[in-house]
Amino acid sequence: MTTSDQPATLRERKKLRTRQALADTAVTLFGERGFDSTPLDALLEQVEVSRRTFFRNFRSKEDVALTAVKQLWDVYLEVLDGTKKSGPLIDVFLDAMLTTLERMDEDWYRRFPLTLRLIADSPALDGYTLRHCAEVQAEIARRLDGQNRLELRLLIEFFVATWRCALDEWLPDCVPGELPALLRRSCSSMNSALSLSFPA
Missing domain, CATH: 1.10.357.10 (Tetracycline Repressor, domain 2)
Incomplete structure (x- = not known):
């Protein structure tokens, strides 16, 4: 996200923080363990979100990476x-x-x-x-x-x-x-x- 696109509502800001946490953790975790060898559940455990929350934000493991x-x-x-x-x-x-x-x-x-x-x-x-x-x-x-x-x-x-x-x-x-x-x-x-x- 660019600096000019900050969301206005609390709900939108919370969703953005979740997306950013997933994206940040994904590149770090996949970089350490390898993308192909790291299951999606390992990412969800790190960020402490459910599969339902993940799929509200991203379509797949590839998508978040x-x-x-x-x-x-x-x-x-x-x-x-x-x-x-x-x-x-x-x-x-x-x-x-x-x-x-x-x-x-x-x-x-x-x-x-x-x-x-x-x-x-x-x-x-x-x-x-x-x-x-x-x-x-x-x-x-x-x-x-x-x-x-x-x-x-x-x-x-x-x-x-x-x-x-x-x-x-x-x-x-x-x-x-x-x-x-x-x-x-x-x-x-x-x-x-x-x-x-x-x-x-």
């Missing part, structure tokens, strides 16, 4: 909706992600690197992440309806690839202020990357 990833893309879609649609689309995509990163709070920047390491260590979680990413890409294309479908899909794929390359460079140190610069560099390298060829 990927809280930081889903927060990022939820905010990104909101930012993209409010972004002025003019100029090259790649610039629109980049500016929206840079704005998104500015909106993420310290708690997110602490949890996100832990989440990335969980994904890297778990084939099951990696597969779940890829499915979620595909859903986000389809949603971006849907919201930008009217563009050439094939070209738009390719551009979204290219942008997501530049994002992943920036994340690869960001790990393992994960200094929060370095990620925007790495993303800018990754995006600026796209054209030269597409023109690469074998030596004559």
Whole structure:
């Protein structure tokens, strides 16, 4: 959650605290014991919540483990909706992600690197992440309806690839202020990357 999205009512704040406790404990517990080898009940015992409470907040063990990833893309879609649609689309995509990163709070920047390491260590979680990413890409294309479908899909794929390359460079140190610069560099390298060829 971003700092501007604090809930107003006591009930909403209590629900948020439960979600945050589950998300924080999940990345720590799964990081220590392994995502695939840690049952959901171990998380529930740590946080002292029932299965019913858990499933009111999350759909699955994968869902809670990927809280930081889903927060990022939820905010990104909101930012993209409010972004002025003019100029090259790649610039629109980049500016929206840079704005998104500015909106993420310290708690997110602490949890996100832990989440990335969980994904890297778990084939099951990696597969779940890829499915979620595909859903986000389809949603971006849907919201930008009217563009050439094939070209738009390719551009979204290219942008997501530049994002992943920036994340690869960001790990393992994960200094929060370095990620925007790495993303800018990754995006600026796209054209030269597409023109690469074998030596004559």
